[in-house]
Amino acid sequence: MICPPETLAEACPALWRHLQTGIPSVSTGYLCRHRSPWYSQERRAPAPIVCTYMSRAARGRPFRFILNRSQAIAANVYLMLHPKPALSERLLEDPDLIERLWAALNTLPAEALTHEARVYGGGLYKLEPKELGAVRVKVRVE
Structure with a gap:
């Protein structure tokens, strides 16, 4: 309010x-x-997972996925991953599913993310929302 x-x-x-x-x-x-x-x-719903969108690959993983346990409204320094309606329903049925999704995102090979990202001077990688959307993630949902 x-x-x-x-x-x-x-x-x-x-x-x-x-x-x-x-x-x-x-x-x-x-x-x-x-x-x-x-x-x-x-005013918007908090994203259950957020992603850093700028990184220098030399520092290990180029992008990080963060589980938003606090339900904070993220500033625009993160990409916010909001589930589509079908996934939202599954998350309500199986609250542990978000942890599995988060774990799957964090096991993506760095190349899968950097391949979609833009590269700027000095090795700075930037991942836009549509570019992140092009990354394929395989998670088994039972």
Whole structure:
């Protein structure tokens, strides 16, 4: 629930003053100007698994999959893996399935991910959502 501006100003004056400093610049940015109030967090369901989308391959695994046990709403520094409806139903029936999916993602060969990723200077790999969607994962669901 979003706290109304007048309540926020009264309950947390220091936070309110800080938010006021963002009005001339931050509030006019694309994302913020489409939110009401402009400083509110986006509203969406938490992704059960998130993926880093930038990496230097020399540091071991190029991308990491993280099980979102905290049910946090991830910032846009992660790719968010939301299950499609059929998988969502299976996850409700079998809560341990998410752990198996997460384990399968983390056993993907590095080459399967880097093959789909873009490569920038200095060996920086970047994986966009559609590129991650092109990676094939085999998981047996019983």
